[in-house]
Amino acid sequence: MxxxxxxxxxxxxxxxxxxxxxxxxxxxxxxxxxxEYGEYVDLxxxxxxxxxxxSLTPWKGNPTPRVAETYGGMLNAVGLQNPGVDAFxxxxxxxxxxxxxxxxVNVSGKSIEEYCRVVEKLAVTExxxxxxxxxxxxIKEGGITFGTDAKMAxxxxxxxxxxxxxxxxxxxxxxxxxITEIAKAVESEGADAVSLINTLLGMAIDIHHKKPLLxxxxxxxxxxxxxxxxxxxVYQVCRTVNIPVVGMGGIISGEDAVEFxxxxxxxVAVGTANFMNPCATVEVLDGLESYMISQGFSSIEExxxxxxx
Numbered sequence: 558m559x560x561x562x563x564x565x566x567x568x569x570x571x572x573x574x575x576x577x578x579x580x581x582x583x584x585x586x587x588x589x590x591x592x593e594y595g596e597y598v599d600l601x602x603x604x605x606x607x608x609x610x611x612s613l614t615p616w617k618g619n620p621t622p623r624v625a626e627t628y629g630g631m632l633n634a635v636g637l638q639n640p641g642v643d644a645f646x647x648x649x650x651x652x653x654x655x656x657x658x659x660x661x662v663n664v665s666g667k668s669i670e671e672y673c674r675v676v677e678k679l680a681v682t683e684x685x686x687x688x689x690x691x692x693x694x695x696i697k698e699g700g701i702t703f704g705t706d707a708k709m710a711x712x713x714x715x716x717x718x719x720x721x722x723x724x725x726x727x728x729x730x731x732x733x734x735x736i737t738e739i740a741k742a743v744e745s746e747g748a749d750a751v752s753l754i755n756t757l758l759g760m761a762i763d764i765h766h767k768k769p770l771l772x773x774x775x776x777x778x779x780x781x782x783x784x785x786x787x788x789x790x791v792y793q794v795c796r797t798v799n800i801p802v803v804g805m806g807g808i809i810s811g812e813d814a815v816e817f818x819x820x821x822x823x824x825v826a827v828g829t830a831n832f833m834n835p836c837a838t839v840e841v842l843d844g845l846e847s848y849m850i851s852q853g854f855s856s857i858e859e860x861x862x863x864x865x866x
Contacts, residue, residue, distance in 0.1 A: 564855070565846070565850070566846065566849040566850060566854055566855050566856060566857075567855060567856045567857075568580065568604075568842075568845075568846065568849075568856075568857060569857070570604070570823050570824060570857050570858075571823075572686075572724070572726075572749070572750050572801040572803075572823055572824065573686070573724035573726075573749035573750050573800075573801065574724065575659060575685055575686055575724060577604040577605055577659055577824065578604055578657075578658075579602075579603070579604040579842060579845075579857075580604055580814075580818065580822075580823060580824040580825055580845075580857055581603060581604050581814065581824075581825055581826075581827065581838055581841055581842040581845065582603060582604050582605035582606065582607050582659075582661065582803070582824060582825070582826050582827075582838075583603065583605070583606050583607050583826060583827060583828070583831065583838060584607060584805050584826040584827060584828030584829075584831075585607045585608065585609055585610055585661075585663035585688060585690070585728070585826075586609050586610060586633075586635070586637075586663070586828070587827075587828040587829060587831045587832065588606060588607070588608070588609070588831055588838075589608070589609055590606075590608045590609065590645070590649035590652065590653060591606045591608070591652065591653055591656075592649070592652055594831070594835055597835035597836055598835065598836055598838055598839055599839070600653075600656040600658050601656050601657045601658060602658075602838075602839050602842060603658045603838055603839070603842070604658070604659060604824065605658060605659035605660065605661050605685070605686075605824075606653060606656075606658055606659070606660060606661070607661040607662075607663060607688060607826060608645070608649065608653070608660070608661070608662055608663060609637075609639055609663065610637040610639055610663045610664070610665040610690050611639055611641070611642045611645045611662055611663060611664060611665065611675060611679075612637065612639055612641060612642065612664075612665045612666060612667075612671065612675065613641065613642060613666065613671045613674045613675050614641050615639065615640050615641040615644070616636065616637055616638055616639055616641075616665075617636075617638060618635050618636035618637065618638030619634045619635060619636030619638075619771075619772060619773040620772035620773060621772050622770065622771055622772050623635045623636070623771065623772065623773070623776075624771075625761045625770035625771055625776070627759070627761055627778065627780070627782065628782060629780055629781045629782030630778055630779055630780020630781060630782040630783060630807070630829060631778075631779060631780050631829055631832070632759050632760070632761055632770070632771060632776040632777065632778055633756070633776050633777050633779070634771045634772065634773035634774075634775065634776030634777070636773065637665050637690075637693070639665075642675045642678050642679065643678070645662070646678065646679070646682055650682060650683070650684070654683055659685040659686065660683070660684050660685050660686075661684070661685060661686045661687070661688050661726070662679055662684050662686075662687055662688065663687075663688045663690050663728070664676060664679070664687050664688065664689050664690060664717075665690045665693050666693055666713075667693060668697050669712060669713050669716050669717075672689065672713055672716070672717050673716050673717055673719070673720050676717045676720040676721050676725075677720040679723070680720060680721060680722040680723070681722070684723055685723060686723050686724045686725075686726055686749075686750075687717075687721060687723050687724070687725050687726065688726045688727070688728050688752060689713065689714065689717060689725060689726065689727045689728065689748075690728050690755075691703040691704035691709075691710050691713060691714075691727060691728065691729070691730065691743075692704045692728065692730045692732075692755045692756075702730060702732070704728075704729060704730035704732075704733070704739060704755070705730055705732060705733050705739075707738050707739055707741075707742035708742070710727070710739050710742050710743050711742040711743060711745060711746045712746075714727055714743045714746040714747060714748050715746040715747065718746065718747040724749035724750065725747070725748055725749050725750075726748070726749060726750040726751060726752055726803065727743045727748045727750075727751050727752070728751075728752045728753065728755055729743075729751055729752070729753040729754060729755065729790075729794070730754070730755045731753065731754035731755060731756075731757050731783075731786060731787070731790055731806075732757065732758050736753065736754075736790045736793065736794060737793050737794055737797040737798075740753075740794045740797055740798050741797060741798060744798045744799070744800055748800060749800060749801075750800050750801040750802065750803065750823075751794060751798065751800060751801075751802055751803070752802070752803035752804075752805065752824075752826065753787070753790055753791060753794060753802070753803075753804065753805070753806075754783070754786070754787045754790050754791075754805065754806045755777070756776075756777025756778055756779045756783075757777065757778040757779075757783055757786065758775055758776075758777065758778070759775065759776060759777070759778035760774065760775045760776070779806070779807070779828055779829040780807055780829040780830075781807040781809060781829075782807065783806045783807050784806055784807030784808070784813065784816075786806065787804065787805065787806025787807060787817075788804070788806070788816055788817060788820055790806075791804040791806075791817055791820045791821065791822050792820040792821060795820060795821025795822065796821065801823040801824070802821060802822045802823060802824075803822060803823065803824035803825065803826055804817035804818075804820065804822035804824070804825050804826070805817075805825065805826035805827070805828055806828075807829070808825055808826070808827050808828070808830065808841060809827075809829075809830040809833070809834075809837060809841070810840070810841060810844050811840070811841050811842070811843065811844015811845040811846075811847060811848055812844060812848065813841070814827075814841050814844070814845045815844075815845060815848050815860065818845075818857060818860045818861055819860060819861070819863060819864040820864070821861055822861075823857070823861070825841070825845075827841050
């Protein structure tokens, strides 16, 4: 009896002129700079490592407690604690450059000027792509989040593009009435790709101590509980813009990743699952490839175009 040999599918994807060996990457804020996971995961296997948010100057972050478990997920209010862009370039970038994976740096700021300065500093480095985190509060506009206002989102992208030498992906906030409006606004000012969703705003209360579980009172909800919302938003955005979309929000398995690709996403990012299982990214990748083999798909593009509605 002859055993059937399945040809391995082509997992490569291209976004904004950058070729990724596969669509699986880490979600910013859940993987550090990769050092923490190096003993569990071969970073060479990943399509990209998306590092924790980097700001112009060191940020201390929010008061503790910063993390709380919820049904089907977690709340976090870390506050983008990081040592600043100069420390990242000096200490973390050389480590990442040892690996055959794309490097995407998440850029944070509290004003358009701060975003631009960080982008300018990274422009001369060996970074493959930038991810603009527009979920930061604009201190010059009374703390309004950049990503919840289409005009502000467009403005920060327009200015940051002037300093960027790498493609600019914009990470969208789900805490809006119509995420497609924000996606169209950033595309119109030159965004090369969008990633979504960032965390949903949530809260938890300790009924025994009669106080919020987070020191910041509210925080970002992530994990499997938000996947249906994330999937819906990715589906909507993929049918609204003409730039690549990276989908994220509750992905813990290869099957979850497939759903986002069927919805139209070119790439997928694994976030909260890394805290539960440090090998989550490679397991998602293995599951995606197994699905493609079983279904006879030869490329990611074929999966993107396969959903029947």
